[in-house]
Amino acid sequence: MNDTSANQLIERLAADTTLVKPLRSPLLRTISWLLLSAPWVVAVVAIMGLRSDLGERVTDFRWMVEQIATFATALAAAMAAFCAGVPGRPRWERFVPLLPLAIWLGSLGDGCLQSWHSLGSAGLTLHTDWLCLPAIMMASFAPAIAMTVMILRGSAIAPMTTTALGALAAGGLAEFGLRLFHPEDASVMVLIWQVGTVFAMVTIAGLLGRTVLRWRPALLASGTAA
Amino acid sequence: MSADELNLRLGTLMRLAQAGDRIAYAELLRLSLPFIARVVRAQRPYGLVIDDVVQDVLLSLHSVRHTYDPGRPFMPWLAAITRNRVVDAQRRHARIARNEEFVPEYPETFSGDETNTDMTIQGDTGLLHRAIADLPAGQRQAVEMLKLRELSLKEAAAESGMSIAALKVAVHRGVKGLRQRLMGYDEEQSGTPK
Numbered sequence: 001m002n003d004t005s006a007n008q009l010i011e012r013l014a015a016d017t018t019l020v021k022p023l024r025s026p027l028l029r030t031i032s033w034l035l036l037s038a039p040w041v042v043a044v045v046a047i048m049g050l051r052s053d054l055g056e057r058v059t060d061f062r063w064m065v066e067q068i069a070t071f072a073t074a075l076a077a078a079m080a081a082f083c084a085g086v087p088g089r090p091r092w093e094r095f096v097p098l099l100p101l102a103i104w105l106g107s108l109g110d111g112c113l114q115s116w117h118s119l120g121s122a123g124l125t126l127h128t129d130w131l132c133l134p135a136i137m138m139a140s141f142a143p144a145i146a147m148t149v150m151i152l153r154g155s156a157i158a159p160m161t162t163t164a165l166g167a168l169a170a171g172g173l174a175e176f177g178l179r180l181f182h183p184e185d186a187s188v189m190v191l192i193w194q195v196g197t198v199f200a201m202v203t204i205a206g207l208l209g210r211t212v213l214r215w216r217p218a219l220l221a222s223g224t225a226a
Numbered sequence: 227m228s229a230d231e232l233n234l235r236l237g238t239l240m241r242l243a244q245a246g247d248r249i250a251y252a253e254l255l256r257l258s259l260p261f262i263a264r265v266v267r268a269q270r271p272y273g274l275v276i277d278d279v280v281q282d283v284l285l286s287l288h289s290v291r292h293t294y295d296p297g298r299p300f301m302p303w304l305a306a307i308t309r310n311r312v313v314d315a316q317r318r319h320a321r322i323a324r325n326e327e328f329v330p331e332y333p334e335t336f337s338g339d340e341t342n343t344d345m346t347i348q349g350d351t352g353l354l355h356r357a358i359a360d361l362p363a364g365q366r367q368a369v370e371m372l373k374l375r376e377l378s379l380k381e382a383a384a385e386s387g388m389s390i391a392a393l394k395v396a397v398h399r400g401v402k403g404l405r406q407r408l409m410g411y412d413e414e415q416s417g418t419p420k
Contacts, residue, residue, distance in 0.1 A: 006259055009281050013288045014252035020244050020292040086293050087310070088302035155290040157310050215286050215314065 023153060026082035026093075033078050033146055033169070040142030041177040048135070048181040063185065066107045067176060072100035074172030081147065081165035085154020085213075094161055097168060108195065111187025129184060132193040140174035140201070151213065160209030167205030171198035229301070232257070237300040244291060255284060261301075262308050269312040273319050283311045357407040364388070365400035372397045 023029070057063045076097035083093040147166040154162070175194055184190060227235065236257060242250035259280070266279045287307055294303050358366055371382040372393065379390045388396070 005277060006280060006284070007256075009284055010252055010255040010259070013255060013284060014248045016288070017243060017246065017248055017251045017291075019246035022244055022296060023293050025295070086295065086303075087290065087306035088298065088304070153292075155286075155293050155307070157306055215311070216289050 023086065026079050026086070029082045029150060030075060030079040033082075033143070033150055034075065034173075036146040037143035037170070037173055041139050041173055044135075044139045045177050045180045051181055051183045053183060054180065057185070062107060062111060063179075066104060066190075067179060069100045069104035069107060070172055070176045070179070073097055073104055074169050074176060076100055077165045077172060078147065078169035081151055081162050081169060082154065084158045084162040084165060085151050085156075087155055087157045094158070094165065097165065101168075105191075105195070108187045108191045112191065115187060126188060126192060129189055129193045131182060132178070132184070133197050135178050135182060136171060136174045136194065136197045136201075138174075139177045140170040143170035143173050148212070154213075156210075156213040156215050159213035160206045163209040163212055164202050164206035167201045168198065171201045174198075232261075233299050233301045236304070237296065240291070240294050240300055241296045244294065244296070255287075258287070258304055259284075261304065265305060265308045266312055269309065269316075271312050271316055271319075273323065274312075274315055279312055279315050282315060283308050286311050353408060354404075357404050360407055361400055361403050364392075364396050365403060368393050368396035369400040369404070373401070 024032075051057070076099070080094050080097050083089045144167070147170050151162050151166050156162075175198055178194060179185075179190075184194075236254055239250045239254035239257070243254055262283050263276065263280050266276055266283065271279055287304065290307065294300065358369060361369065367386055368382070368388070371377045371386065372379070377385070379393055382388075382393055383390050386393070
């Protein structure tokens with residue numbers, strides 16, 4: 001290879017280097033993201049008002065499993081998004097959110113089956129529930145902004161995966177909050193309207209991955225974008 | 227140096243580089259260069275210049291050097307960046323190649339009369355010399371010095387004794403005069419006024 005040009009570039013890059021603050025571990029970044037996002041979700045829940053039957057819901061095993069799985073999915077997705085932005089980390093880390101996600105979706109799927117067995121086709125009746133979409137969008141606003149800012153600090157090693165996981169984290173946290181104020185527990189409704197909204201966000205974010213996360217050219221001190 | 231030793235050495239150098247040590251960073255990049263080139267070649271980037279991809283990897287490494295975790299091995303970090311940049315370069319190359327059309331022989335000019343008229347006139351050196359000779363003395367001198375001999379304004383001012391401002395005005399008027407004269411000759415030749 002042309003050693004002269006590569007060596008010249010090395011000299012320029014070395015001359016340009018300054019103190020950089022290494023990224024913190026994905027776990028610490030996940031905690032930071034949660035600390036930044038949680039107050040917003042709490043505020044949205046407070047403004048909308050806790051659902052009147054919340055005391056009853058927390059004694060419902062299925063509801064609790066779904067809420068814990070939703071929260072765990074959000075946290076695992078956030079951590080996976082931060083891992084995906086660091087070159088050289090193992091790929092299996094990106095698949096960790098699939099475990100709580102499977103429990104979440106599995107519980108909802110089981111709920112649909114139970115409704116089918118007990119009520120027949122009437123148990124799977126869908127009606128429009130337009131509150132879910134804006135409510136999840138509103139509750140996920142700050143978590144999504146915080147996530148975007150934080151993943152932009154990482155690299156574009158897996159842009160689509162990173163943004164999709166980031167959206168799953170923000171949407172999951174918003175869905176967790178939504179079920180604290182929105183009294184809709186029919187599994188099929190939750191699956192279609194609420195989980196559907198979260199997955200729409202994940203799909204859009206994934207498609208925008210290469211636009212949002214790019215390899216930024218090194219700006220050298222000489223003022224040239226190399 | 228064994229692979230493990232190199233990994234440890236590069237990890238140490240990167241820690242120092244993150245702390246702003248330029249000498250350590252230069253050494254890190256030099257030691258990484260053969261590895262990067264080897265990985266790039268191993269990926270067999272079709273249609274790409276190896277040097278360009280290697281330099282792209284160096285620039286990418288520089289822009290994300292804060293993502294290296296000092297507690298983790300260095301080589302997987304470097305290898306992931308290198309492989310990713312090669313794939314990106316191939317994708318970019320494929321996208322450009324898809325939109326390019328290879329023409330075996332470039333057409334010399336456009337076929338339309340309008341496009342050829344001006345080119346014929348401009349290519350006629352005899353007409354151009356006649357037009358320059360017809361210019362007033364000051365404008366002719368300015369055009370000759372600045373456009374034909376390609377002197378700088380400073381050199382032309384020193385040679386002619388004219389000020390730079392006067393030269394600028396003279397050359398501007400000279401070029402305008404040339405354009406009018408050449409159009410006039412064209413009308414004379416074609417016999418049809420434009």
